[in-house]
Amino acid sequence: MLRHTPSDVSLVMSPISVIYALIMVHAGSKGTTMTEINWAISRESSTMQGYYAVQRYYSELLDQISNSTNGVKSRIINRYFLNEKNDVLPNYEQDLRTAYKTKIERVDFEDANKAAEVANDFIAETTEGKIRRMINEEIVQKKFGFFVNANYFTAKWKFKFDKSSNSKGTFYSSEGKKREVIYMSVRNQEKLHAEDDDVQVLSLRYLDTSYALNIFLPKNGTGLRDFRARLTGERVQSLLSKLEKTNITIPIPKMKIEVDFNLEEVMKRMGVIEAFSNNADLSDITRKLRLKVSAPAHRAVIEIDEDGTTAAAATYSRGLKSKSVIVGGRRKFDADHPFLFILTKNNIPLFMGQFV
Structure with missing residues (x-):
């Protein structure tokens, strides 16, 4: 859809x-x-x-x-x-x-x-x-x-973000434009993570862990359009099935979207x-x-x-390049460019969208 x-x-x-x-x-x-x-x-x-x-x-x-x-x-x-x-x-x-x-x-x-x-x-x-x-x-x-x-x-998140760790930073759009956003961060925390050649996936759980916010971050900073074009329900489920616990550092933007x-x-x-x-x-x-x-x-x-x-x-009814980087032996999920997100219940999509 x-x-x-x-x-x-x-x-x-x-x-x-x-x-x-x-x-x-x-x-x-x-x-x-x-x-x-x-x-x-x-x-x-x-x-x-x-x-x-x-x-x-x-x-x-x-x-x-x-x-x-x-x-x-x-x-x-x-x-x-x-x-x-x-x-x-x-x-x-x-x-x-x-x-x-x-x-x-x-x-x-x-x-x-x-x-x-x-x-x-x-x-x-x-x-x-x-x-x-x-x-x-x-x-x-x-x-x-x-x-x-x-x-x-x-x-509520299973593990909340600490507001004192928030910071302002640059977000890069697909067209190379820049804007300032507020990033929420955690450092070297165990999260569910998966990846393939094109995309990283981060799954953030809520107190009821059958619900999750899954963020699909293209490794190429301008790759959201291509990722969407090839996106199918089968590919989403395949990526979610590969999630594994990983120690990871995360900066992701605070978001409010209405459409x-x-x-x-x-x-x-x-x-x-x-x-x-x-x-x-x-x-x-x-x-x-x-x-x-x-x-x-x-x-x-x-x-x-x-x-x-x-x-x-x-x-x-009526261009930017990003990949899964490892810094000092630790993995980083840096959501500073356009990504897709899917909020799920037992992997069933309830809400989905994109931040660009």
Whole structure:
């Protein structure tokens, strides 16, 4: 998914938030519309066996990552805001409720401002105020309904960074531009680390060690674009499987990134095309009207500091050279040039992005 976004700006997104928004469409789709969504989110076939495999996997995943334990608060909540003048098929409503814990909230869309306020209050409450005023009147007007997925995560590091070790330093962009950032540092501390010919990986654990922030640092200072182009889920999992405890010195930037996306082009590049067209088959949502997806959008924010990480996301549908250096017999992970990061739960990506 990240491959389909710009490579020259800092950004963050929640693939899991986007996927759950797609899944709520998937649950009411048929034919080619369903096949394309199936393929985009799971590479499964269009068979009913494939459909139920997708449904089962993401239903179980929702239970795994919606919890609060050991210094971690994580939640994903789905909601379908439905124009109260319309209705959905009973089987569709049951599927959303039982498989994805999705409530259908019937709202008066005639008062578009009030309807938008109801949806924005839901997003703000779920994300603990990190995301506000995402839905406007235009999104509500003349709509059958709209899906919202809101995702929130906050956690403390297993080993915090000492603020007294912070320092200002230079960060080098892919274009050779320089800017000053604040680096958090540890010296010769045991961390999980891996590398191959192109990239180093540093995995920073939270108090609940099933969660991790994994930083993928290209060895070439201008190599993020090439690394992204070749990035696959299989390569990410292969690198994470090679993590080993290593004594390492780390300077990494403090980060705060907030980004808005129009997801239509991203989804089309993923192969979801018919859902946006007049040929869309969403007849398992309703048979009274011909529906299609319009103007899907996504907003995500992440803050990484000395204590831990806070991240939130909401989706609605409508040259420099660096290598793994060893200084004085000690390895150094020097994140002073563009890198990619993936926040995971048991290696499942919850948030991902890049700092450039």
